[in-house]
Amino acid sequence: MKLEKAAAQLEALGNPTRLQLYRILVRAGDGGLAVGSVQGKLDIPxxxxxxxxxxxxxxxxxxxxxxxxxxxxxxxxxxxxxxxxYLADECCADATCAPAVGKALA
Amino acid sequence: MKLEKAAAQLEALGNPTRLQLYRILVRAGDGGLAVGSVQGKLDIPxxxxxxxxxxxxxxxxxxxxxxxxxxxxxxxxxxxxxxxxYLADECCADATCAPAVGKALA
DNA sequence: ACGCTATTTCCATATTTTTCGAAATTGTGT
DNA sequence: ACACAATTTCGAAAAATATGGAAATAGCGT
Known part of the structure; x- marks a missing residue:
């Protein structure tokens, strides 16, 4: 993953409304959710x-x-x-958290 | 972790310059880096x-x-x-990636 | 083709972010 | 107190983002 792409994704998630939106979609599971249904849950235009x-x-x-x-x-x-x-890799260049996260995404 | 705080952190990392800056600090390890040294590496005012x-x-x-x-x-x-x-929790409300990431941050 | 619903695009505005030169501040050594 | 180096704050301009009403579009059923 390139730094630019990671930054773009982080920025996309770095807005409370969008993070909430993403959360809603995650919780909706594999079935997904129609745009209209999401709108009902978020109550925005x-x-x-x-x-x-x-x-x-x-x-x-x-x-x-x-x-x-x-x-x-x-x-x-x-x-x-x-x-x-990507975040784990960046974070775990140091040993402090490498043992924990390293395994997960290997 | 509250959604607002997570969003603020994601937004902080969601800028190429800041993500690069964070990377540099991670790679510097426990010793850290002086502001001046970072400036030399990033070449910004x-x-x-x-x-x-x-x-x-x-x-x-x-x-x-x-x-x-x-x-x-x-x-x-x-x-x-x-x-x-926090991200793993949001992501892994669904089973698709729960087995992999769940272990790491338990 | 028409009507209906769902969703997007257009447009404009308010707010926030990014950027950086210049000045101010902080901390250390003499 | 003074000089010097490191870093932050001030102030201001350009760019990007967030927001939403109104109009346009897309897709289906009749």
Whole structure:
């Protein structure tokens, strides 16, 4: 993973509304959630939600799939794993936390 | 960890310059690095560096300690571990990646 | 084709971030 | 007290982000 991409993903998650949005999608599980359903849970205008969603999709943290008129959104676990892996690598250049996190993402 | 704090830390890391800065501190290890030394490696004005550093310190990702006239900066591993733990928890509400990451931060 | 719902794009505005030169501050040694 | 080095604060400009109303688009059922 390149530093620029990691930074873009971190920035995407570094907004309370988007982090909440991502959380909602994660908790929705494999079934995902329609944009409209997410909007109901977040209670923000659709245009605002669309902007935030686009950011998460563009950075590879969320995927979308059409089902009739609704758009199903899903958290992209491999994308998040790659990001966590990058952070762990950066963090664990030192031994302090290497034993703990190193195993996980090997 | 609260969502707001996680978002603040993610946003702090979500800037290429700051992520690079954090990387440098991680690679410097326990000894840390003086602000001036970091500046030499990043080649940015001291005032700009100071702002970025402050952001990392304020969000709990970096610590500072005075040694004579120089300020030693260190990556705060527990802070990063807490953040990774939060991300892993969010990510692993689903089973897809729970087995792998769950063990690491238990 | 039409009507309906779901979602995005367009547009504008308020806010925040980024950047950095210049001045101020802090701490040490003499 | 003074000089010097290291770092921060001040102040200000440019750029990016966040937000949302209104209009446009996409896709399905009839």
């Amino acid at each position: 659709s245009s605002t939600l669309s902007h935030h969603l686009k950011r998460l999709v563009d950075t590879g943290l969320v995927t979308q799939e059409r089902q009739a008129t609704t758009l199903i959104c899903r958290a992209n676990y491999p994308g998040m794993n790659a990001l966590i892996g | 001291s005032s700009t560096l100071s702002h970025h550093l402050k952001r990392l310190v304020d969000t709990g990702l970096v610590t500072q300690e005075r040694q004579a006239t120089t300020l030693i900066c260190r990556a705060n591993y527990p802070g990063m571990n807490a953040l990774i733990g």
